[in-house]
Structures are given as C-alpha cells and as structure tokens.
Amino acid sequence: MAGKKSSSGQTPATQFLQARGVAFTEHPYEYLEHGGAEHSAKVLGLDPFGVVKTLVMQDQDGAPLIVLMHGNRQVSTKNLARQIGAKKVEPCPPEVAQRHSGYLVGGTSPFATRRAMPVYIEETILGLPKIAINGGRRGFLIGLAPQVCVQLLGAQPVQCAIDK
Secondary structure (H helix, E strand, O other): OOOOOOOOOOOHHHHHHHHOOOOOEEEEOOOOOOOHHHHHHHHHOOOHHHEEEEEEEEEOOOOEEEEEEEOOEEEOHHHHHHHHOOOOEEEOOHHHHHHHHOOOOOOOOOOOOOOOOOEEEEHHHHHOOOEEEEEEEOOEEEEEOOHHHHHHHOOEEEOOEEEO
C-alpha cells in the first residue's frame, strides 16, 4: 500500500512509487542465483506470465534501454530492433547493466534507475490486471497495475515475445 513502511526495507524503486502515490503490494521471497522470474513465480505461487522481468539491453551504439517481458517468455532481439528502429539489440553484460540501472542484476527494477533509459513493454503485459515486477532488490517483487509502467516510465508497447 502506498505510504506504508516497507517490511522489507525501502528501495529507490519503492520510494519512487510512494512519492507518486502508487499503490503496490510487497512480495519478498528467497532469492536463488540464476532462478529468474520463473523461480520467484513458483515460490510466490504466481503465474510466470504475470511476473515481469526487467531486462537492460543496448543497441548497436551501446545506448542502454529497458525491456519489460513476461517471466516465461524471451525477447526476440531482431523483432525488438526492427520495432524501435535499431540495427541491433542485445543484452548488456551484467556489470554494464548494473552501472546503467544502479541495481544488482537479479534485483533490477525499472523504477528509479540511475540513468534514464527508454522503456519498452511487451504489449500483452498491458492486458493483465496486475503484474509482479522487481522492487529494487534481489528476492523482492512488488505487485501493481501494468499501466503504471506507461504512466510513470513512458513505456512504449512492443511485440517481441517468443516462447522459451
């Protein structure tokens, strides 16, 4: 709930949302190295389709961008590049992603990143009533309406999901 003191301790992401009056729920879980969104979904009893990964990627010039993707889908970098007018898109190396976002890989939130980056959201995520997305720390998801990503981050819908 907005304004509620976080039981897990505040993060830049939760502070950002609280300052803007956004209601969210907190979902701490035991983090597993390389467990990913599917692990957190399983532990929390959530559908991995509704658990959204925050992926820091870069274009051919090394310019960073964020892609929000279903936990049980992958990003077609070719389709994404085509839709955003880039020659190429690829994941950032972990240390580069961390430098851009200010968050540890595995705990990356799209909210309150160190560097402002364009945000792209898989279009089908916007059709969900609620999503679980990283709250800015490993082992900590927050639940909120997906439209918050468009309203606060200017997330642009794209169609780049492929099955794993």
